[in-house]
Amino acid sequence: MTTPRAQVRPRTEGWTQKKDAEGRPLLQFASPRRGKPPAHFADLTPEQRVEKMHELGMPPFRARQLEKHFFTHCTHDPAEMTDLPAEGREQLVHTLLPPLLTEVRRLSTDRGDTIKFLWKLHNGALVESVLMRYPGRITLCVSSQAGCGMNCPFCATGQAGLTRNMSAAEIVAQVVRANRVIAEGQLGDPRHVGHDGERVTNIVFMGMGEPMANYARVMHAVRVMTDKTHGMGMSARGITISTVGLVPAIRKLSNENIPVTFALSLHAPDDELRDEMIPVNSRWKVDEALDAAYEYFAKTGRRVSIEYALIKDMNDHGWRADLLADKLNARGHGWVHVNPIPLNPTPGSVWTASDRPVQDEFVRRLEARGIPTTIRDTRGKDIDGACGQLVATEADQQAAAATPVD
Numbered sequence: 001m002t003t004p005r006a007q008v009r010p011r012t013e014g015w016t017q018k019k020d021a022e023g024r025p026l027l028q029f030a031s032p033r034r035g036k037p038p039a040h041f042a043d044l045t046p047e048q049r050v051e052k053m054h055e056l057g058m059p060p061f062r063a064r065q066l067e068k069h070f071f072t073h074c075t076h077d078p079a080e081m082t083d084l085p086a087e088g089r090e091q092l093v094h095t096l097l098p099p100l101l102t103e104v105r106r107l108s109t110d111r112g113d114t115i116k117f118l119w120k121l122h123n124g125a126l127v128e129s130v131l132m133r134y135p136g137r138i139t140l141c142v143s144s145q146a147g148c149g150m151n152c153p154f155c156a157t158g159q160a161g162l163t164r165n166m167s168a169a170e171i172v173a174q175v176v177r178a179n180r181v182i183a184e185g186q187l188g189d190p191r192h193v194g195h196d197g198e199r200v201t202n203i204v205f206m207g208m209g210e211p212m213a214n215y216a217r218v219m220h221a222v223r224v225m226t227d228k229t230h231g232m233g234m235s236a237r238g239i240t241i242s243t244v245g246l247v248p249a250i251r252k253l254s255n256e257n258i259p260v261t262f263a264l265s266l267h268a269p270d271d272e273l274r275d276e277m278i279p280v281n282s283r284w285k286v287d288e289a290l291d292a293a294y295e296y297f298a299k300t301g302r303r304v305s306i307e308y309a310l311i312k313d314m315n316d317h318g319w320r321a322d323l324l325a326d327k328l329n330a331r332g333h334g335w336v337h338v339n340p341i342p343l344n345p346t347p348g349s350v351w352t353a354s355d356r357p358v359q360d361e362f363v364r365r366l367e368a369r370g371i372p373t374t375i376r377d378t379r380g381k382d383i384d385g386a387c388g389q390l391v392a393t394e395a396d397q398q399a400a401a402a403t404p405v406d
Contacts, residue, residue, distance in 0.1 A: 008314040010276040012153045013351075018161060025279035028149025029213055031165035035123050038098040040169035041066055043220070046230040052096070062092075064230075070097055071172075071224070071232045074180040100173045104403045112188040115181065120403060121146060121170065125163045127208050129174045131181065131200070133188050137238075139202040142174045144218050145209025150244050151279045154311065154343070154351055157208045166209070168220035175200055175225065175232065202238040206263075211241050212249035222258060236260050242307065244278050245289035254292075254299040263305040263339075264293045268315045269324040277315070290327055297335040306338045307376075310362065316354040321362045325369035338366055341376040 018026040041049060049063040062084070069081050076097040078090045101119040104126070108115050113133040120126055125146035132139045148155070149162035181187060182198045203225060205211040211218045222239060224231040242263040243250060253262065266289070268274035274281040284292075293304045306328070310316045328336050340362060342353035354362070359375070366373040 005317060006313045007317075008312070008351075010153045010273075010314065012159075015159045017151060017153060024282060025151045025153075026149075026161075027151060027279055027283070028162040031145070031162065031214070034125065034164040037100060037122050037167045037170055040098060040100060040167070040173075041070065041096040042169035042172045042224055043167055046227070049230075056092070056095075058092075066093075066096060067230050070176060071230075074176045074183065099405075100167075100170050101177060102403060102405050103177070115187060117174075117177070119174070119177075120405060121166070122405060123164075124405075127166065127170075129178065129207050131178045131187060137201045138182065138187070138198060139204060140175060140178045140200045141204045141207045142171055143207035143209055144171055144205055144211045144214050144221075148209050149213060150210045152244065152277065154277065154309070162209075162213075165214040165217060168217040168224065171217065171221035172224050172232075175203065201234070202240070203234070204240045204242070206240070206242050210244060210246070212243040212246040212253075215249050215252065219253075219256065219258075222260060226258065237302075240305070244280050245284050246280065247284040247288050247292045250289070250292040250296060254296045259300055259302050261302060261305060262293065262296045262300075263307050264289060265307040265309075266290075266324075267307070267309050269320055269327055273315060273320075286327070290331060294331040294335060297332075303334075304336045306336055307341060308338060309341045309343050310354040310359055311343045312352050312354045312358070314351070316358050316362055318361055318365055321365035322369070325366050325371050328371055329369060333370060336371070338371055338373045339376045340373065 020026050041052075044052060046063070046067075049067070050060045053060055053063045065081070065083055069075055073080065075081070076093060076099060078084075078093040081089060081093065084092065100122065102121075104118040104120050106115060106117055115131045117129050117131070118126060119128070127143040127146050129143055130141040132141070143166065145165050146163035147160050148158040150158055151161070152158050179199050182200070187198075205218065218241065222236070222241070225234045225239060226236045227233070236259045238261075240261040240263050241253065242265055244265045250262070250264075253260075265278075266274070266286070267277050269286060271281060271285050274286055281289075293306075296302070297304050306324075308315075308324070324338070328338075340359065342359065343351060344353075353359075363373050363375065
């Protein structure tokens with residue numbers, strides 16, 4: 001007879017979880033008023049960019065030139081824009097392409113194939129993004145908010161709460177800066193990968209923040225990334241937008257007609273545990289989130305990813321793998337793919353990743369029920385750049401205070 005494994009309950013460590021007047025974990029959907037970032041060319045639609053040129057007394061084709069410089073050549077340096085008139089060039093660029101991100105520090109893995117950036121925004125808020133080279137592709141994990149208001153107890157990012165939403169241009173600027181780093185040969189040696197004219201090929205909205213809580217700006221950024229004429233020309237299929245389960249926003253995404261990859265961060269198939277792990281489950285339960293995820297597949301034909309952080313003795317029990325498979329299969333077959341993620345513990349945490357035999361058994365049970373399953377390769381653990389580890393530390397705050405804004 002097999003002895004049942006213990007059931008660890010979620011709890012915070014080293015920080016106090018914010019709660020409302022009724023003692024429930026506090027959810028922040030609205031961004032605090034912290035001052036808007038500078039107005040930027042990337043915040044405008046292509047039509048608005050032309051209108052802006054008209055306001056400034058310039059011909060419409062100047063908008064196309066600025067698009068090329070910022071989105072393709074990844075620069076906001078007037079000296080590099082020699083096709084613009086010398087007279088008034090600096091003022092024009094300063095007005096329309098103000099710097100949005102100040103690099104505070106950069107950490108790289110020993111192999112140089114993963115870089116974590118700490119950025120300071122105009123008002124001093126700190127965000128991070130992680131650039132990763134894989135064979136055949138380069139992925140950038142971007143932040144969509146400074147901090148996060150979803151208050152999940154096992155995620156470092158949510159400990160400080162939500163500082164503010166990022167603008168669409170601030171989101172796009174992370175990609176622009178990453179492409180500049182790649183072009184300068186700072187992401188390992190491209191000769192061993194075979195790329196020509198390397199750029200970021202894949203975007204994952206899995207950095208700081210809950211993307212669906214900053215929906216309009218995230219979707220504007222995605223349109224800029226995928227616009228082949230006026231933007232960055234990326235493939236929508238290479239962009240992954242994740243959420244902990246904001247059901248109305250998932251349904252809205254289903255109707256956008258932009259074939260991004262959608263990922264649901266589930267982490268538990270039963271409401272009893274998920275209520276404690278993912279506070280937003282108090283609003284929209286597991287079955288509601290899975291129904292919305294299936295609806296995304298039904299409307300777009302794009303297979304959905306289920307993200308599942310495996311935490312030792314908390315959510316990695318075999319019966320939970322069975323329950324998850326049953327819930328997914330009840331909605332159909334071929335619509336979903338599960339990504340178990342060995343937990344990346346934060347400093348001092350007693351929570352840890354599942355033991356390897358337990359992890360393998362969890363995967364085996366899913367696959368035995370016909371659920372495609374792939375263990376997520378988590379990069380950047382040694383530089384605290386992996387999933388759930390993005391947080392501005394005290395040392396980061398000190399470094400940022402000593403770094404003047406660009």
